Amino acid sequence: MATRTRDDSVPDGYDPSQFPAFAVTVDVVILTMSEGALHVLLVRRGQAPYQGMWAIPGGFKLPTETLHEAARRELVEETGVDAASLLTQFGAYGDPERDPRMNVVTIGYLAVLRDVGAVVAGTDAADAALMPIDQVLDGSVELAFDHLQIVRDAVARVRVELEVSGVATAFVGTTFTLAELRQVYEAVWGVHLDGANFRRSIVAESGWVIPTGHRAQPGAAGGKPPELFRAGRAWKHGGPIRRPRNQKGR
Amino acid sequence: MATRTRDDSVPDGYDPSQFPAFAVTVDVVILTMSEGALHVLLVRRGQAPYQGMWAIPGGFKLPTETLHEAARRELVEETGVDAASLLTQFGAYGDPERDPRMNVVTIGYLAVLRDVGAVVAGTDAADAALMPIDQVLDGSVELAFDHLQIVRDAVARVRVELEVSGVATAFVGTTFTLAELRQVYEAVWGVHLDGANFRRSIVAESGWVIPTGHRAQPGAAGGKPPELFRAGRAWKHGGPIRRPRNQKGR
DNA sequence: CGTGTTCTTGTCGCCATGACTGTAACCATA
């Protein structure tokens, strides 16, 4: 490469031909809970390369918007959900061969929201689907480009995010039972949590969840109707549930 | 914006004028321990904009290299240290106004290494310096562009990295005492750790540190000569020391 | 030889946490 001085953290010239030009895109990994398991929203590619293969939604960053705004726009276009606060950036990907046609650097964003099944079916059910995360991670479903790595990183991120922040409530509805919330932790971490201990830990962290005073309908199998909660202030400094490290059997 | 289909996660056309072009740079936040405090390596800008102001080193990503390779190259050029394994990507920054001249998207990398004071002085002491992290975070030292935010994010990242991975040993030399290692945790987290409990936790996680059998020279004030260790296998799944949450006094 | 300093081992108490048991409140049958 050309000689460089140590203060060239940004270009000083105005001639675009003096430095390499890249396309910058934003890819959004949309995670949701469906039937007790973690799912990721995928779209099917219509053109080459990787035609017909599954991929995560994304698009170009515009020169007039921030990365966060671009991710937010992609999320709205894809699901109709406008949830800027739930967008978390988790990685950048710029390998030269990651796109066979040109140099593309993409920024990975993570979006966590409650079941978007209805939304997906409504917009364009033919080429969009919720895929169980396991089938993606184990290679059963092949993804275009380096999207498998991107999804891997996103899942790793949400795992730690669940412990240090309050993302858990983003997976469920505006009101929820503690069993639903517990399912989130169990699905994302792949562990079993005792219901009684879980409740204690949650209500101990005062302000995390707020009882509505109402109760949900019991399931078809019966059972005591569970208490309904709504999300309180998201978090203060570390989540209410820590990832278990010393479990006995499982 | 123009109409979009849902499978345009990457461009399908080959005409570069069809999509916005960006310059992509890599900025490296180099953190190190110096005199018991966390420091960051800064360089002084020679040209406008922000001429004469402090900034973090960085440079263009080449089309033929990965982001990681670009960061590694920057680290080598800046300090002469070639430590690819210590480079961690922690964020991407692409606000339209972040560079007044053009659209620049930068990828932030974090490098942790032991005292680079000698290296810095050797290369170009005039416009490179180690700055205490506190003076940067509290605004005493003004940084160019959005570099303050980048440094903030890097520090936040190294704080959690210290807990989940084994970065701590990267701050010290190839052989070190447990007191030195403890200083790293205390400086980064801003807490006090009991030396006795610290030693127990470290040696309990078998393989983390390996005793060399030798002892270091006591300081000027005397004291029992401390045992010398070297870094073992970096980590398995979570670091040996967890960030304290329930401390008494401080 | 004392004194001060640092490293290192020992001990103790609290409490977070995992595991388990029991009870309450609902549904489904007979």
Add this chain to the structure above:
DNA sequence: TATGGTTACAGTCATGGCGACAAGAACACG
């Protein structure tokens, strides 16, 4: 209506991690 099945929730207990502190060991210095 009784009975069993299921879920929600309270209560109890034991273990262990962790913070606090005390004491002993090994050095420098006067």
